[in-house]
Amino acid sequence: MEDSLKDRFVGVLLATMVGDAIGMPVEGWDCLRMAEQLDKLRYLPRGEQELATAVLGLVTGGKVEPGQARYSDDTQMAIGIAQALVDDGEIIPEHLARHFAKNFQPWxxxxxxxxxxxxxxxxxxxWDEPARQVFGGQGSYGNGAAMRVGPLGAFYWDADVAVIREATRLSSLPTHTHKHGIEGAVVVALAVAGALRQAMAGAEELDVAALLGFVRSGVTDEVYLKKLDQVEDFLAAEPEPCVVAARLGTDLAATLSVPAALFAFLSRWDSLPDCLLYAVSLGGDADTIAAMAGAMAGAFHGAAAIPENWLAALENGPQGRDFAVTLAGQLYARRQGNLGVG
Ligand SMILES: [Mg+2]
Structure with missing residues (x-):
């Protein structure tokens, strides 16, 4: 039981990293271009593992040697959230901002x-000045708070919805103060917590309607509520990926990328690799959409569901793959010792 919870903490962070690394090389490709490239692969007579390698190779522009798949800002900031929670056992925005600044690698x-x-x-x-001043003083409504919140969703997996909302809001403030930037992060945190809850309750199959209902229970913003309705409609109708991309959005704005990540998870929850490849195939802000879908799928399945060769491809220097496993283990230990979170 405890090992399985720990594996899911690790899964959240590692699958964020994997989704980020797979999506980053094709960030900004539109959905049709992705479809064309993926279609070429479909006819290769390969096994599943080899196909995965080929896709990774494709999206990085060639064969990927072990350790060569790099992650981006999404994972770097998710690491900052995990570190802040390990240090403090809660989100203190000023401390979190320090972690973001310390980890910041502009490239x-x-x-x-x-x-x-x-x-x-x-x-x-x-810590609270720069974020309020961007975008003409209205604050960022981008997906930067949502893309990094996976470890927080894991840490508060069994907490009250209101507690998750507030911790998520605090985690957004150092960079994202616009309500849409914050609410997008709430959606991702709730999806991660909800998936983890179901897994820890012994579910072998995700109860998609229950997960969607759980997310909805913590969302107040009209724009997101409408997007959740559209996600639900698409789950029944199963449109082509590029229709999903066009309607839900694959943009840098949180309202136009968080719903696509949620749909990727809810429609492909039964296979972590499929979920990530689907998220990337939507195009646009592919690294972030796959990072968010990865956090959700990692919460449900755990790290054991990530293909070996994908893990091997990940960079493993300072703050690389092994570091992420250790950090997620520390986050788990902190959570287990932290009474009163819920
Ligand atoms: Mg990125």
Missing amino acids: RGYGPGAYGVLDALKQGRP
Whole structure:
């Protein structure tokens, strides 16, 4: 029981990293271009593992040697959230901002808004200033708070919805103060927590309607509620991926990418690799959509469901694959010792 919970904490962080690394090389490709490339692969007479390698090779522009698949800003910031929770046992935005600033490697593909905020934090500006000043003072409504929140969803997996909402809000503040940026993160955190709950209750199959209902129970924003309705309609209608991409969105805005990640998980929950490949196949902000879907699928299946060769492809230097496994183990230990979270 406990091992299985720990494996899911690891799964959340590692599948975030894997989805991020698979999607990053094709970030910005539109769905049709992705479909064309993936279609070429479909006819190769390969086994499942080899196909996975081929897809990774494809999306990184060639054969991937072990350790060569790099992650981006999504995983780097998810690591910061996990570190902050390990240190404090709760989200203290000022401390979290310090972790983001300390980890900040500008070449990891940060968006222009986040880049400016993190650069300002690194220069020692007060933690709550830069985020409020971006986008003409309305704050970022991008998906940057949502893409990194997986470890928080795991940490608060059995907490009350209101507790998850508040912790998520606090985790958004150092970079994302717009309500749509925050609410997108709430959706991802709830999906991760809900998937983990079902898994730990012994579910072998995801109860998709229950998961969607759980997410809905914690969402108040009209824009997201409408998107959740559309996700539900698509689960029944199963449109072509590029229709899903066009209607749900695959953009940098949280309202236009979080729903696609949720749909990828709810429609492909039975296979973690399929879920991630589908998320990438939607195109657009592929690394972030796959990172968010990865956090959800990792919560349900655990790290054991990630194909060996995908793990082997991941970078393994400082803050690489092994570091993520250790950090997720620490997060689990902190959670187990942290009474009163729920
Ligand atoms: Mg990224």
